[in-house]
Amino acid sequence: MMGPVRSVTINDIADHAGVSRSTVSLVLRGSSRISKATIDRVNASIDALGYTYNRGAANLRTQTSQAIGLIINDLMNPFFTELTATIEEMADREGYFVYLVQSNEEPARQHKLCMSLLEHGVAGLIVCPATGSSLETFDRLHERRIPVCIAVRPFASDRFDFSGPDNFRAAEIATDALLKRGHRRIAFLGGERGNPSRDDRVAGYFKALQQAGIEYDPALVVESRPSRQSGITDVETVLSLRDRPTAALCYNDFVAISVMHGLRKNGLEPGSDMALIGFDGMPEAEMSHPTLTTVSLHPREIGREAAELVISRIREPNRDVTRRIQTPQLIVRDSCGTAKR
Amino acid sequence: MMGPVRSVTINDIADHAGVSRSTVSLVLRGSSRISKATIDRVNASIDALGYTYNRGAANLRTQTSQAIGLIINDLMNPFFTELTATIEEMADREGYFVYLVQSNEEPARQHKLCMSLLEHGVAGLIVCPATGSSLETFDRLHERRIPVCIAVRPFASDRFDFSGPDNFRAAEIATDALLKRGHRRIAFLGGERGNPSRDDRVAGYFKALQQAGIEYDPALVVESRPSRQSGITDVETVLSLRDRPTAALCYNDFVAISVMHGLRKNGLEPGSDMALIGFDGMPEAEMSHPTLTTVSLHPREIGREAAELVISRIREPNRDVTRRIQTPQLIVRDSCGTAKR
DNA sequence: TAGAGTTGATAGAACGTTCTATCTGCCATT
DNA sequence: AATGGCAGATAGAACGTTCTATCAACTCTA
Structure with a gap:
């Protein structure tokens, strides 16, 4: 029916209110150099005509955004x-x-x-x-x-x-927490090499192990592109080892939750059969079962x-x-x- | 050090390439009316000067976006x-x-x-x-x-x-699934009155109960603003009833997962002690424990x-x-x- | 060789704002 | 009565594009 209505501009407001374009512009920007009476008149016209400010035009003129x-x-x-x-x-x-x-x-x-x-x-x-x-x-x-x-x-x-975040420190903290609970074989599951967050976390994990005098076992570090399922295969990879880990750091909380499923799928109970810590501190971590220990990156x-x-x-x-x-x-x-x- | 560089415009390109502004504009828009030679010259200038197209200005002129x-x-x-x-x-x-x-x-x-x-x-x-x-x-x-x-x-x-989505139908489907499994007392947990999605779901739930000849018990419908914790209190409300429900529809998957926690907190096992169905079909539903039956709204x-x-x-x-x-x-x-x- | 097309390029206005400079009254001062 | 100052309002250019109309130089045709 009606074609695309040509939009109401500052000029239309000016005509309707009987003032100049410049005045309307000043009113819009709340200038103090305009009298109360004109301000009211302009605002009335704005309401009457149904005006929408064109920020694009203004940005063009002012060279801002x-x-x-x-x-x-x-x-x-x-x-x-x-x-x-x-x-x-x-x-x-x-x-x-x-x-x-x-x-x-x-x-x-x-x-x-x-x-x-x-x-x-x-x-x-x-x-x-x-x-x-x-x-x-x-x-x-x-x-x-x-x-x-x-x-x-x-x-x-x-x-x-x-x-x-300080990813290096985050992994140190998490690894230390597992060491303190007596774990010696700790895996690092998920994440891809080349992702700086992941690489920093692996470095922190390595450093913490080293300081505890534990030899680094490359078989315990599993790489994968994180997805909703990736943790399942990640954990199965380390479960297939002769000498299984008793604990794992998971690249992020998603991976950790998926690792929980991987464990259950293999008849193991997350938390008791394998200690897990995630990274990120996402709200869902509190809602998983068991609730997830995580390093919050804020x-x-x-x-x-x-x-x-x-x-x-x-x-x-x-x-x-x-x-x-x-x-x-x-x-x-x-x-x-x-x-x- | 360097002030804000005045941005490179179509005019600068025109000068550099020795053509008119209009020509550059035509090249940018891939017009076929420009010779191969000029196109190449203009593109060379664009690369040389580091030009960024100003979509705002174009939108202003064309009255589009x-x-x-x-x-x-x-x-x-x-x-x-x-x-x-x-x-x-x-x-x-x-x-x-x-x-x-x-x-x-x-x-x-x-x-x-x-x-x-x-x-x-x-x-x-x-x-x-x-x-x-x-x-x-x-x-x-x-x-x-x-x-x-x-x-x-x-x-x-x-x-x-x-x-x-067809919320009414979704709730009918979910309710029927629970009825088919023998449940007679089915709760509806979470969501606020006034939210059309929730109200439609409650209506579908009501309709399915009615068709099964089950009397509607208002005490089984618990309202609350959905949050990551709300399901806990929602389910505790119905657990406090003399005649507890054996199953529950949860306003959405978030609520359902939180209801699982509420049940465990009260020594009950989700799934076996109370059957649960959520709405939405979000990917996390597959990762919960037990995995969540849900009505996907696509x-x-x-x-x-x-x-x-x-x-x-x-x-x-x-x-x-x-x-x-x-x-x-x-x-x-x-x-x-x-x-x- | 004059006219008609065709191809490739262009000048200048326009889009809706804001900015700079200027203007008009009015009042106070001398 | 002339001057200065101030408050309130305004005209016209400008921002970086695109559009309309037009132009210049060729090529083809009769």
């Missing part, structure tokens, strides 16, 4: 959604809007998304680098001089601000810092590069062998 | 993230970009987000209405004549396209249809309003009483 791009790896992972939730809160509070996208851990897609976000005119970017990220992407961002904060995984982070803190960093760099583009590292924290529950039931 | 706004209730809920993932895939395939935001089930926030998305110039909107949504929000959208698809929960959906299908509907309406604004209802599907696992171990 109130959007921040956020690239996460996986929307389905609560660690990233918690991170996202905090970033959105912070951004909102500061008057920014978040364009959220997921890279699916694909560097090519990540590159495309970065370019797309630039075209969409973001004022800054928070990127959780995909495993296998190419330097080219970040070179491009750097030469465009766009404020960027790298989050969660340190990649090319000497040139950009960074907010993330996604909300990481998100808060990342948002702060990118916003502060938008405002002050030339300040020094800064790194904010969150200290991880062990949350002891039932899966690490102190089962209470 | 390739962005679709998506408002979901809760980023932390896998049902919505699966929905989102499919919508993003579809949008991407059709050349659209998704602006994703969450309403946190707050109508006021939802209203603000709608207005904000309009200002950011989306071509269309997919909204999963928050519980307690005000009609005003949707009136505003309607008078602005912006293409809108309502998803998941039918609200004001006589004026807008809709894609969602979030991916709902997302696919929603994306199709909004894109088709962007292209053809005046076609008739359409509704796409997904038929739910029971996925039988261990929690409904057929435990195999």
Whole structure:
């Protein structure tokens, strides 16, 4: 019936209210140099005509933007959604809007998304680098001089601000907790080589073993691309060894929960037959059975810092590069062998 | 050190390549009316100068946009993230970009987000209405004549396209499955009155009971705002009854998993001591212990249809309003009483 | 060789804002 | 009565694109 209505602009408001375009613009931005009477008249016209502010046009004129791009790896992972939730809160509070996208851990897609976000005119970017990220992407961002904060995984982070967890320390803490409970054969299940988070965790695990004087057994470190099922095969790999481990670090909480299923599938009880510790501290960990001992990486803190960093760099583009590292924290529950039931 | 670099524009490219602005614009859009030689020259200049396309300026000129706004209730809920993932895939395939935001089930926030998305110039909107949504929000959208698809929960959906599950049928299916297994006292745990999804499910549950000749007992229907813990108190409410239920429908899979914890906390075993069925069909349901019987609402299908509907309406604004209802599907696992171990 | 096409490229206005500079009254001061 | 200052409002250019109309240089045809 009705064709696409030509949108109501600031000019229409001006005509309707009998003032100039400039005046309407000033009213919209709450200028103090306009009289109460005109303000009221303009606002009345705005209501009457059903006006929507065209932020794109304004951004074009002012060469600014109130959007921040956020690239996460996986929307389905609560660690990233918690991170996202905090970033959105912070951004909102500061008057920014978040364009959220997921890279699916694909560097090519990540590159495309970065370019797309630039075209969409973001004022800054928070990127959780995909495993296998190419330097080219970040070179491009750097030469465009766009404020960027790298989050969660340190990649090319000497040139950009960074907010993330201390993965090395996290694995040390977890390994120590298992050692303290008397375990000598401890596996590390899941994660792919080349993913800096995973590699740092393996390094921390190695260091803790070494300090306890335990020889490192490569057969106990199982690599795999994390999925909802991967933990099952990961744990079966170490169950097939002559000398089985009595405990395992799992790359993240997802893997840990899937390892629980793998154990049950093989007639073993998670927690008592094999002690388990995950990483991330996602809320679901508390709802698993047995409840999951995990090293919380404080996604909300990481998100808060990342948002702060990118916003502060938008405002002050030339300040020094800064790194904010969150200290991880062990949350002891039932899966690490102190089962209470 | 370096101030904010004035961005490279189409004019700079034109100067560098020794052609006109119009020519560069045509090259960017892949026009066939430009000679191979000029195309190459222009592309060379684009690479040399490091140009980024300003989509905002183009949108202003063409009065179009390739962005679709998506408002979901809760980023932390896998049902919505699966929905989102499919919508993003579809949008991407059709050349659209998704602006994703969450309403946190707050109508006021939802209203603000709608207005904000309009200002950011989306071509269309997919909204999963928050519980307690005000009609005003949707009136505003309607008078602005912006293409809108309502998803998941039918609200004001006589004026807008809709894609969602058949909640009534879902509850009938679930209730029948429990009746077939011999249960007579079946509870309905979680969800808030006023949430159309929940109300439809309760109605379907009621209908199935009625058809089986079972009298409806209001004490078995427990209302609560769903959270990661709410199922615990929900189930404790019905455990305190003289005549306890032997089975329960849970408002969604989250609630169901939390109900499992509530049962264990009270010394009961989920599945054998109380049969449980959830709704949504989220991937975690397969990873719980016992594995969760659930009615899948096919979030991916709902997302696919929603994306199709909004894109088709962007292209053809005046076609008739359409509704796409997904038929739910029971996925039988261990929690409904057929435990195999 | 004049006219008609065709191919490739272009000038200038337009999209909806904001910014800079300026203007009009009015009041107070001399 | 002339001057200065101030409050409130405005005209016109500008942001980076695309669109409409037009142009210049060829090639083909009769």
